[in-house]
Amino acid sequence: MKSKIGLILSREYTTRVRKKSFIIMTLLMPALMAAMFILPGYLMTRDDTKERTIAVYDGSTILLGQLESSVYTKYQFIPEEEYNKIKDNLKTSNFYALLVIQPNVLNTKTVQLISTSNISFDVKNEIQNKIKSVIEKEKMAEVIKHTGIPDLEAQIKSTKTSISVNTIKLGESGEAKKSSTEIGMILGYVFGLIIYMFIILYGQMVMQGVMEEKQSRIVEIIISSVKPFELMMGKIIGIAMVGLTQLVIWIILGFAIISGARGMMPAAQHAGTAQEIVAQAQIANQAPAQLDKMQDILSMLGSVNFPLIIGCFIFFFIGGYLLYSSMFAAVGSAVDAMEDAQQFMLPIMLPVILAIMVMASAIRNPEGAVAFWFSIIPFTSPVVMMARIPFGVPAWQLALSMLVLIITFIGMVWAAGKIYRTGILMYGKKTSWKELGKWLIYRS
Amino acid sequence: MDLFSAQEVTKTYSNFKALSEVSISVPEGTIFGLLGPNGAGKTTLIRIINQITAPDSGTIWFQGRKMKSDDIYRIGYLPEERGLYKKMKVGEQALYLGMLKGLSRRDAMRELKIWFEKFEIISWWDKKVMELSKGMQQKVQFICTVLHKPELMIFDEPFSGFDPINSEIMKEEILRMKKEGATIIFSTHNMESVEELCDHIALIDKSKKILDGPTMNIREKYKSNIFDVSYKGEFSKIEQDFGQKYSILSHDETGRTNSLKIQFLNGSSSGSLIKDLVKHVEIVSFNELIPSMNEVFIKVVKQNS
Known part of the structure; x- marks a missing residue:
């Protein structure tokens, strides 16, 4: 008796492959996966294209003029007189947010970011990093002044080390292979x-x-x-x-x-x-x-x-x-x-x-x-x-x-x-x- | 010549005996009725013929030789419990089933076209099976069963689900195929259609064959000397005289002529009945009553229990 497996197999295959649910699932799955990877990145790039200006009131004067503007985020330092005015009218002003640095920032290690809308994570991160580096520099200068070691900064930097472990696996013939x-x-x-x-x-x-x-x-x-x-x-x-x-x-x-x-x-x-x-x-x-x-x-x-x-x-x-x-x-x-x-x-x-x-x-x-x-x-x-x-x-x-x-x-x-x-x-x-x-x- | 025969076929499922030394012979070009109460073993026998299950012992013969596995391509089988792939299109499905029975795609296509045109159902071709009514699905299944022009066709309750008009069409098709030389095994509980269609029958009960032979012979054999008589005259005269030799089953004096059903008891014959009748009344007609298949079925199965 001639085997009919081929015939059965092709029916099983074609009826399923032609099903709408199969086609949708097959095409949608990669699209969903892609959306999961692409969408956040895409949204980020969109978000970044909005130009915004942040008003900065620096009560400590440490940071005056030190916050460099990035591509989409500008920093504008404001004098004390304007502080209240802007704070009260933040919504109608052109500022995205108001950054308030208290005189005792070196002790509190805290600044305030006042805004009428939600601050994006990226903006918050950027501000954090910028202030951190300025204050670190400031402190470093202080230490150098006290200790009198001029290349202290370079010395400290040279102590920073990152280690990566390269695992080597010995093959049967004895040669070493880099494995991961x-x-x-x-x-x-x-x-x-x-x-x-x-x-x-x-x-x-x-x-x-x-x-x-x-x-x-x-x-x-x-x-x-x-x-x-x-x-x-x-x-x-x-x-x-x-x-x-x-x-x-x-x-x-x-x-x-x-x-x-x-x-x-x-x-x-x-x-x-x-x-x-x-x-x-x-x-x-x-x-x-x-x-x-x-x-x-x-x-x-x-x-x-x-x-x-x-x-x-x-x-x-x-x-x-x-x-x-x-x-x-x-x-x-x-x-x-x-x-x-x-x-x-x-x-x-x-x-x-x-x-x-x-x-x-x-x-x-x-x-x-x-x-x-x-x-x-x-x-x-x-x-x-x-x-x-x-x-x-x-x-x-x-x-x-x-x-x-x-x-x-x-x-x-x-x-x-x-x-x-x-x-x-x-x-x-x-x-x-x-x-x-x-x-x-x-x-x- | 017998197209098909089963010889002392026995089949046991764990501790249940489905068939016990059953032998049947199906002459070529006839319609063979396979009868029996529910659970008698008919389906098991049909499945053995279709090589769906194998018998424990016994032999199956096809065209005078032992049946081979290839022979299933020469059998068409319409099971009692039947269905189609609900989501598959009618035409595609019929094509698939035809090809499973060994037809090439082209042959299957050609035959399907003929059948679909004959039944005027070309418009169903691209419909999904689930869009069809039960009767319509039965029609498609019928076509799929006979598409490959099998020499032996097995129909298990082929008319269930059909309206009277479509039943008639199917009946005509079955008779036409018989005329063209096909041999048909027909299993049903509808005894009227057995009388109408079957040349031979076999009756299976409790896994054993208890009766078989040509339909007419069997009905003859189970006649019980009952006669239907129309006469002119008075019933009371007959009644007085007939008490000992005959048993009067019923009588009717309301019609144009009077009539009665009469059965003669032991040692009598139709000749002496006529003689006795003409003494009292004038006979208009005199018929022997042949039992219907229904009566035979009930009688035989009851006796067997």
Whole structure:
């Protein structure tokens, strides 16, 4: 008998991909993500383009003339006579705010900013920094005057140190590689999370698809043409392809949005490609520290074994999805309604949720016993192992984990097929665990 | 020749016996009624024919050889509990089901066009199934069942959900397909349509076959020597004389001619009944009453319990 999986698969795929909800979700998700990143930046740039003048009454005279205007914020010092007048008529005056510096500011370390509207965080920050630096300078001058050390300022500056820890990992051949915990953490987290989301979202989609066929009673018509196992696998694979399509579109849109966003955000210019930064740095001959850091990141990225990570990602992605979606399919076949599905859902969801919790600790301690065992147990390994891989996992552990996963998902697909075959034709009865066990041992 | 036969088929679900050594033979080009009370095992047998489940023991024959898995493409099955994908469009869905039965896209398209034009439902093609009424959905399902021109068609309660006009259309289609050589297994509780359509029947009760054969023979077999007589004369004369040999079931003296239903008891025959009758009255008509399938069904199933 010629297999009809291809036909079933393409129906499962096309009906879902053409759904409005799929198209909207696929396009909206990156837009939402983009909005989350772009909007604040965009709003900030808009905010900054408003010119404003702040009236400054300096009772201490320390700061007189010392507050330099920035691009959009101007400072205008006012004499004492005008102070009350402006304070009373702040709303009608052209001033954005009134900054009041008391004579004893050096002791109180407090200034007042009076305004009729809400002061933006940026403005407050700017004023704070400016006053702080003026007062620090003032105090420094005082100290220099007292101690008589003329280059005190430079000396103090030279004591300021920042330390960055470059983690070096010794490879098997003994060569030292610069590795990065941060990059490992980010990659591990992202890959683990994608697998987690995929299992939950698309596994449940499989379950709903099975239930739809059962509830609408079309299933008996279909399995008089194809084997139940073919129907189940066609559905599982078809839905996997829906998910992959969505993932690929998100990646493409994500790249498009990121590159588009870079043009829009002035602040993001610093995050340009390494070459750009190198070029900028050379031209301007400044920011050598930044250049250094960039090269560090580049060398760390170079140390990440991307072919291995991507290969493993694809393997665990498919393996984890097959394992869970076959369980979801079995549950969908066993129940008549969504309410009845709950009792079977919990035992399936528990290991997935456990996996995401263990992942968080595995990222912090990728070599620990917890991380090891949960990356071998097949029900959690797709998520937990993915979180460990960017840090480097011994080959035997990886092989063992993969082998256990393969054996488990083959066994699970087989078992699910048996339950499914019986379940899709069972109506009316509320299925118990005992019943499921019986279906497992039915002869075909 | 038998197109299909099942030989001593047994099927057990955990501790429940659904079929117990059931054998049926379906001659080619006939309509075969598969009858039985609810839960007798009909659906199990139908599912075995469709290879949805496999029997524990017994053999299934198709066209004189053991049934192969490929044979399901030559069977069309309309289950009793049937449905379609609610959110899928009618045409697309019919095409999909046709292709699942082994038709190429082009062949399925061509056949669908013929059927949709015949039933004047071309305008439904792009409608979602959930926009159709139940009867309309049944029509689409009927088309999907016969689209691939199967040699064996299995209809389980095909007329449920149809109005009388559409029932008639379906009946005509089934008879036309029979005439064109198709073999049909027909399962229903509607005994009138069994009398009307079925050449052969088999009755299954409590997982066993308890009766089978040509429909007419079975009705003959279950006749109980009841005659419907119209006569001119007085009923009282008959009544006086007939007490010992015959049992009078009913009589009616209100019509143009009088009539009575009479059953003869042991050791009598229709010939002696006529002789006895003409002594007293003038016979206008004399008919033997053949039991309806409904009566046969009830009688046989009651006896079996």
